């Protein structure tokens with residue numbers, strides 16, 4: 754996974770790459786285990802194993818040097834067009850702020866997609 758942070762004036766900046774391969778760990782069962790824990794179908798034994806592996810992964814990450822986790826280099830890249838910035842507007846039902854254009858006009862007012870579906 755990579756992301757470039759660029760100066761809009763000249764296109765100069767840095768490219769930050771997250772070396773996700775550092776997560777290639779010896780625990781092949783981890784993804785399945787995590788699914789079962791999140792679904793709530795894991796046994797007590799599996800939950801313990803999950804927590805043990807999770808701690809081990811966290812520890813392995815914390816002892817790594819920055820350049821083992823990220824690759825950072827100076828770049829000069831063509832700039833993408835400016836992103837359109839939309840106003841945030843409050844949903845008339847749940848009061849959450851929603852991006853303009855993601856609201857629906859209903860009898861109850863301007864509401865978010867979630868509330869419009871109710």
Ligand SMILES: [Zn+2]
Nearest residue numbers: 844847865868
């Ligand atoms: Zn809403």
